[in-house]
Amino acid sequence: MPEETLNVVETEVTEQVDTQTEVETPQEKTYTESELQKIIKDRISREKKAAEKAVEEASRLAKMNEDEKAKYEMDKLKEELADLKRKDARYSMSAEATKMLTEYNFPIDEHVFDIVVKDTAEETKDKVDWFANYVTGIAEEMSKKTLSGTAPKMNVAGNQAMTKEQLNKLSYPDRMELFKTNPTLYNQLK
Incomplete structure (x- = not known):
């Protein structure tokens, strides 16, 4: 079956600063029939679930006597x-x-927070301390790796290698x- 194309017109209001007048500019957004059916089907599904939940609750309450309802x-x-209380404790x-x-x-x-926040203050403190030690350890290890490279070797004789x-x-x-820094080398090469 060929898909029909439906046009939905949305309007956008823009203001011009100089003249303070409003201008309506229509923008068209097109949906295919299958897209509209999917949108409608999703909406109906959500509403149906909510209605089923409400009916289930009402039928459960209808079957109960007054004491059971109160309980x-x-x-x-x-x-x-x-x-x-759980939410308040987590917030605290x-x-x-x-x-x-x-x-x-x-x-x-x-x-x-997902890592360190626990149910009690003591557990939370222990997790924060553990996390701090862990992160500090990793940072120190990475720093050592970065600094453990070999230093560049300097020519002990200065510029003796120059020809x-x-x-x-x-x-x-x-x-x-070169003359200012190493006059002897300069005179030898001159």
């Missing part, structure tokens, strides 16, 4: 309270972890520099 509502409230531990990481001069990142040909190829300012 069910109480259990739901307890679950919500426990969830809120995140604040503590922020203070501890700041003391170590570490950048604060959500991924770091008369090399001296002749030097520019006048370079010859004067």
